[in-house]
Amino acid sequence: MTTPHHHWTLDVHPSELRVLTNGYQSWSEAELRPLTETQTRASLEWMIDQGQDPAFPPSGEAGVWRSHSLLALIRPGGGGWVGAQLDAAHTFAHWEVRAAGEQVLVTCTLEGPDVAVAWEETSNVIGTVERLSAQLGQSMHARTPAPLRVWCSWYSYYRSVTLDNMLDNARLAKQHGLPFDVFQLDDGFQADLGDWTEPSEQFGGHAKDLPAELRKLGFRAGLWLAPFLVGPNSKLFAAHPDWLLKNRSGTPLLFGHNWGGQYAALDTTHPEVLVWLRELAATCRAWGYDYLKVDFLYAASHPGVRHDPSVSRAEAYRRGIQALREGLGDDGFLLGCGAPLSASIGVMDAMRTGPDVAPYWDDEARRMLLGDGSVPCSRNALHTALSRWYQQTWYQPDPDVMIARRERSLLSDDERGALLGMLDVIGGLRASSDPVEMLDEAGLSLLRQSLEISTPDRPLTLTESHGGAVTHFSRGTFNLQETPADRVQPHSYRPNPT
Numbered sequence: 001m002t003t004p005h006h007h008w009t010l011d012v013h014p015s016e017l018r019v020l021t022n023g024y025q026s027w028s029e030a031e032l033r034p035l036t037e038t039q040t041r042a043s044l045e046w047m048i049d050q051g052q053d054p055a056f057p058p059s060g061e062a063g064v065w066r067s068h069s070l071l072a073l074i075r076p077g078g079g080g081w082v083g084a085q086l087d088a089a090h091t092f093a094h095w096e097v098r099a100a101g102e103q104v105l106v107t108c109t110l111e112g113p114d115v116a117v118a119w120e121e122t123s124n125v126i127g128t129v130e131r132l133s134a135q136l137g138q139s140m141h142a143r144t145p146a147p148l149r150v151w152c153s154w155y156s157y158y159r160s161v162t163l164d165n166m167l168d169n170a171r172l173a174k175q176h177g178l179p180f181d182v183f184q185l186d187d188g189f190q191a192d193l194g195d196w197t198e199p200s201e202q203f204g205g206h207a208k209d210l211p212a213e214l215r216k217l218g219f220r221a222g223l224w225l226a227p228f229l230v231g232p233n234s235k236l237f238a239a240h241p242d243w244l245l246k247n248r249s250g251t252p253l254l255f256g257h258n259w260g261g262q263y264a265a266l267d268t269t270h271p272e273v274l275v276w277l278r279e280l281a282a283t284c285r286a287w288g289y290d291y292l293k294v295d296f297l298y299a300a301s302h303p304g305v306r307h308d309p310s311v312s313r314a315e316a317y318r319r320g321i322q323a324l325r326e327g328l329g330d331d332g333f334l335l336g337c338g339a340p341l342s343a344s345i346g347v348m349d350a351m352r353t354g355p356d357v358a359p360y361w362d363d364e365a366r367r368m369l370l371g372d373g374s375v376p377c378s379r380n381a382l383h384t385a386l387s388r389w390y391q392q393t394w395y396q397p398d399p400d401v402m403i404a405r406r407e408r409s410l411l412s413d414d415e416r417g418a419l420l421g422m423l424d425v426i427g428g429l430r431a432s433s434d435p436v437e438m439l440d441e442a443g444l445s446l447l448r449q450s451l452e453i454s455t456p457d458r459p460l461t462l463t464e465s466h467g468g469a470v471t472h473f474s475r476g477t478f479n480l481q482e483t484p485a486d487r488v489q490p491h492s493y494r495p496n497p498t
Helices: 045-051 125-137 154-160 164-173 207-216 235-238 271-287 299-303 312-326 365-367 378-384 389-393 413-426 442-450
Strands: 006-010 018-021 029-035 064-068 070-074 080-085 090-099 103-111 115-121 149-152 182-185 191-193 195-199 218-226 255-258 260-266 289-294 333-334 350-352 396-398 430-431 477-481 494-495
Touching: 006 115, 018 064, 045 255, 045 396, 070 103, 070 125, 080 090, 080 103, 080 125, 103 235, 103 389, 115 125, 125 149, 125 299, 125 389, 149 218, 164 182, 164 207, 164 477, 182 207, 182 289, 191 235, 195 235, 195 271, 195 430, 207 218, 207 271, 218 271, 260 299, 271 312, 289 312, 312 333, 389 396, 389 413, 413 442, 413 477, 413 494, 430 442
Parallel strands: 149 182, 149 430, 182 218, 218 289, 289 333, 333 350, 350 396
Antiparallel strands: 006 103, 018 029, 018 070, 064 090, 070 080, 080 115, 090 103, 191 195, 255 260, 477 494
């Protein structure tokens, strides 16, 4: 379901312009690059499924850039053009800019009902991006509650987390006076994707046992879910194949690659699925979780055959997250991840705005050889989150966790400093996943710094970049490259003099 193209022809040579793109979902690359370069398309289908938009992936052609919701073209003086959709609740906006000889061609295709689209020439691209983004947030009644400070289990325990791990870290955090608001239990507590109320064998308890113990220690309880995913060996898959997104042959569609293989997705145009999602969120709330991190949300908008074929992908996604909001309650805190970004405004309190951080700088082989810019690593998290600075008017941004520990980490001091700088510049949520017992005094001090709430910063310029992203901010400069640049060391952040 698409409406006709909007299209513009610019009489400017492509070599004069940089392009600012916004990827489809949380992990999809956002970049600031010369227009004549090539946007990378992932080489494997499952990487496109999990990191790009299967319905509108990068073309892989030189001089052709695709962006979602918003696009900016920047001239050497800081002026240029900005395009943005002005309502995203039911419609995906697919922007494409193409170098065409001595001209530049821009198109915007709307997937879903027709909505207003802004296209403005401006002398100040940064200001216009921020103004149009704020207009979108306001029109969709963005939720931007106070940012929270969160400890989560994922980046240390992964799927091997236990109930004792959670409580041991909460006790140590209280002992050290660490100012966390929420302790969030991540993936690993459940029997399978979809079977959320049944415990895994290794967890050593049940997720419902945790909130009361955390409350005794003075912390709120948070829980991770991938509510739209269904494991092919789960009880939910066997009981309700009619609830699942289908392929053209009418069988459940399997896609992506995680948890050892592919997974299915709930069809959020099916009325019974929406009831189930509401009840799932309400059950978690009844257990004592008023904070949910809901992950892999792009599954609800994956291309496929739906129960109601008249519903757009964006609308299908929106119905799913609204059902979760209704079940959790308006006063609950909902953090999205792996989520179509602008379609989440007004429902999500906070949103991951980049790929996962990791205790190492780069996964260069997967990023460079396979074209996967969404692969977890600290470099990719900075690259994309910094290039989405303007989204703080859509929700509280979540640039992901600080890794302060030295054990079980390959990050250098400069790289940890770059993570700290990212958190300060982006603002929003603060999070950690370090086992508290691993932190020495220096580690505890770095962690405390990372938990200090800050106001979001603004770029100084979009005409320069140290690494294909927005790197020059009023508070300091990042260098994501392998060599020094402008007196900033590789993989580091240099604060500006105050």
